[in-house]
Amino acid sequence: MDSECLSFLPRICVALADPRQSPPDDTSLEKLLDWFKDLPNQRNVNGEGLLQQQPCLLEFISSVCKCKDTDHAILSFTLKLTGLLAATEQGFSLLEEEGLLACAFKRGGWCAPDLWHEPSVRSGWLQGLLHTLNHRKALEFVRENGLIKVLLHLQNDPSLFVSSLANEVLVNILNFMTSSKMSNSSDAVGSAQCPLGPDWVSVSSEIIRAGVEALGSKKHPQVIQGLKLLSLVLSQCGEPIRSMLWKDVLVPLEVLINGGSGLLTLPLMTVLQAAVRTPLLSQSDCKVKELMEAMLGAGNGKDCFQCAALIVTLEKCPEELKRKAINIILLPLRCLSTQLQDIEKELEIVVKKQLSQKSSCISLLLQSLSGITELAHTKYPFEDIPQVTCSVMLLLRICSGHRPSFSLPSIVSTQLIGCCKVQRCGLDTLDALSVYNENLDLRHEVFGVLLEYLQNPDSHATVLKKALQAAVRWVGVCSPFPDLLQFISRDLFPALEKRTCDLRWEVRDSTLEFITQMTAALRGNTGYAEVLHTSSMFSILLSSLADVEGYVRASAVGAVGEAVTSLVQQTELLPEEVLTQMMAILSQDTEGFPRRAVVKAFTSWLKGTHPLPALDQSLSAVLSLGGNDLDWEVKIHTLELADVLMERTLTYCPYATQISSSPDETRLTQALRKLKDLGLLDLLLNSLFDCDRPVCEKACSLLLKLRTLAVDIDRSDVVLDVCGNRWGDEVGSRYLNKPQAERSLCVINGAKESCEKMDSDLLSIREISLPDVVRLLDLDSMQRTLILSRDHVVNSPRSLMEDILLSVQQTEENIVDCY
């Protein structure tokens, strides 16, 4: 344990317990609790050990609880802390001996009872209690002091946070009673699986009874809380609690389900979803499946769609039930797409009615579409997939103003035309449906619908984005079909060209992103590359590099980069115009995104399998501009480019070595000279002293990589200019600041004389060799410091404690401010 931090504790305790001093901000207290929470894991110190070493904590808890003027934030903190310290049996006993547990957790234990009205205090009380629930003693404390009643009361607290925390504590109690920690008790009786003593049976009965009563309550919020508790028990508790509770709630649950209150559909379904995941599903007397079916068939019909939508997402679900739910989910779309002559089924009548009402039409269709999307995400094989896909396409057409061949209720069409919600959801569904091979034959129709959306001038930007996302997916799955290229060149490109000139930046950007993704998806497709470069699309991409919006320029850089990659695979040529424009962006663009994109494009070209001689001329400028950028992420990308460049230049194919005439060292020297000429070495050294830590860290790792190669070369081979470089002064001052012994140590291979010479000359020298500079910089130690060095916000416990002490002593209030 950090003894320094512990030495702060007594002062912290005094400061926090003093009601005259203003409490530090909530975040400091929360972080202090995090530290306490972490102590057992990090330093193997439990509550008891800590309490024995730091008796000030006992005094602190006592004085806060006994103080009449304590602040609610401090009381809440104290309750949580007490819980943490009582998490072990020993810690608990110690606190109990001192009477502090009763003081903190018994109702009326504090001298400021009014603070119970503060939700943060109730929440602190619950969290504290929750922390203690790790051992039998804690549970006995809860039972003996009648805290179950308080918990049941808090279940209906006006605060959402408090009520859900109360439920969590109750579930923990139930769960704990059946855990192994309880089963070795001598008074164990009851079921064979997990014995419960009679006292515990009464506790669990009390909680279960309250749950059952809540379900039968006339008050809606209480029913909701009862259902929440039930679903938590089902998902978190084991036997026998689960079965006991289920047996008792079955009747009221049936009543609620058959009552068909639409307001309860979601919480009821949450309960049933949790039940499906338990062994209760396979027990016929538990009626889980029947209840699910009742939900599907219950109420006014409207709610059954919501239930069906939730059932289709269930992984473990009886097949028959899932099929039934799927049929319900598909019904609205079927009703829309076919003119059902013979409406006999009750549900179909309901669907027709819902579809004809403006309040329910859209939500019904959205549920249907989301249900299909969920099914497609798991590639669930439901019937008539192509027919469903056709229905989705028809719906999308109706939404964009298409008149179906049969008559629709006028309300349906007026509601749907231009409805972005349905359009977005429908396009997501069409996107997801691309996973089914059965749909491949529909590709012409699908592209037709997508094209309609892309061409429609009224399409909302968010709708167009969805259409483009769906198009990428469909292009991907249809890439083996030769007719795809025809569609792209004849239909898609002209539509996209218009979209790249859209008034909305969102549309221009999504279009360019789409072109990048499509080009990447069709990489290696020579036909596509030809279409891209022979059409006017490429010149449009180039003109987008001058867009007024930074986001769009960055996406255009990405698109051009990808397009050039596809081009060089065939021609090995990098168009001059592209380079000029890219360099102009890197040197002049006022925003970081386009500049970052340019460096990334160069990196990807350099990584490519085809060598690009034209690239060499620009690399030096890219490294220099990128290394001096104002945006540290541009610098990081530039260092990544440098990394690739080093890789390419310094490592070579072993087979090539054999045929080469020059010795290895000469080749290495040549390579290093080339890197120096490109400005890569200056970039690394300057970046090492950057004011942004990630840049230094990356530069340091690259220099370490370089050091392994450079130490062996001759000093006179690669010489760097010190003058005019930022790193020169830093290297000089760092070296001179080192003690003599360290200075000698930093020189390897016994070259002491030169080191001494450097000592005297360092301030006047103009040049320094690469091996010298790399040796001089204690890179290992630098890297250690950089890795260990603090984050931008200091997270150390010591700093936190110092801050708390300082802030409580602060007499002058810094008026709260926004950021």
Next chain:
Amino acid sequence: MPEIKVTPLGAGQDVGRSCILVSIGGKNIMLDCGMHMGYNDDRRFPDFSYITQNGRLTEFLDCVIISHFHLDHCGALPYMSEMVGYDGPIYMTHPTKAICPILLEDFRKITVDKKGETNFFTAQMIKDCMKKVVPLNLHQTVQVDEELEIKAYYAGHVLGAAMVQIKVGLESVVYTGDYNMTPDRHLGAAWIDKCRPDILISESTYATTIRDSKRCRERDFLKKVHETVERGGKVLIPVFALGRAQELCILLETFWERMNLKAPIYFSTGLTEKANHYYKLFITWTNQKIRKTFVQRNMFEFKHIKAFDRAYADNPGPMVVFATPGMLHAGQSLHIFKKWAGNEKNMVIMPGYCVQGTVGHKILNGQKKLEMEGRSTLDVKLQVEYMSFSAHADAKGIMQLIRMAEPRNMLLVHGEAKKMEFLKDKIEQEFDISCFMPANGETTTVVTNPNVPVDISLNLLKREMALGGPLPDSKRPRTMHGTLIMKDNSLRLVSPEQALKELGLSEHQLRFTCRVQLHDSHSDSDTLGRIYTYLKSALKNYGVQHLPDSTVIVESIVIKVTSSPEEPNLKVILLSWSYQDEELGSFLSTLLKKGLPS
């Protein structure tokens, strides 16, 4: 009864991350989606799981509205929309849409750099989120869907800040976001019309403060800067690139001009250019003075403020440097601070909030020795000043806004509980309205009593007019009689005859009967005759008839007299009248109960 529910997930009794859920007329709206910069884990974002339980955000929320670009109001937006998943519309004003991504990106860059940072949004996510944003114009009603409409009002505070009115049918809520009721150097004062919302949700940062005049704070600031520069010291002002930085720049620029000062002023970041670009672009959102002088000279083209190069930090002599970030926790500002901290002639002015753990927070708390990288310590000898320039309404301003909007209920957020309590009492006393201050997670429910619009038939109005009285006036309510018909989701008030005709119903007659006993020694027919004579003299304006079938009739009222052979002196007078003559019938029965004149 219809009700409006308000649940803060953040900013309920605190000045943390604003995120308030409003349910109104079956619609769910999220007001602001802020981040708490004080945490570096999930606690920095609102807990959306309370909304997403068993459902997706897109299904639950009808829209999200962002009041302004400060991160405690919009910082969790990319997390919510791209990581939790929300596809619906997000509304904010044009300047907020332009500036919000810059600040989000700025924060992302300093956050991802931190070690161990997980679950944070990327630059791509910020962009994707901004693509979902629908820009708002001031005073323009935007129809979110058929029922839900929103309207933005000017809020001052920062460029593009807006208050929003949310309306479903006749129910409405106004959310102020952060606002300022006094104009400052570059922004105007907040304004809203008398929209009488059911609830006004107001920030209450300075709930108990009547702030000292802004001029005083500015003078203080300028004095401190001037003194330091005069004695050859350097002044560092750590700022976030947008917002307060611009106001301070204008302040220094004009002061330098007036005093003819020569010490250089630098702005250290490349973002300034973009920031100033937006201030120029959205000139209509600034205050009147800037707008007026814009033609001669753009206030945001600074003459004295130059771009900073990191080499300048070592230059001798005085200078003023604005550097980012504002909490001295990274980059240029920290770099310069380290260089200047050791000289007592220098000064650092902190104009905003600092998160615990940052150098800014430490020096504001008075720490004099800072541990830097590699165990070295930094002695803080320079002067440290805190100057809050943030533009929030003070208690007076909040009361002024209530007077402007005339809400039916008030709800306070974005403030400290104790201070809110004070203001709540003041509001309830002065305006006689309920004021709520829910904590985070607590739901406030307000029952509304909405007016139901009813069409009145022309005939009925004409008939009413024919009876005389003033012309119909919305400000002077008066009672109208008629039959209310609910048909095809609309309500109409028509005359009973028209209602019968329209609905194809036949009229039923309703008669009231009453027995009055009185002692009279005359025969039954004589008693009836006496009644006739009495009524004839008492009711001069009414037609009173004595019919041969032993009845007296007054309008529709029929009067008969009977007695029993056992008690011939005890007369039972039977009265019967129709609904239309109810008043007269009651009057007659009361009259006869008193007995006949002898």
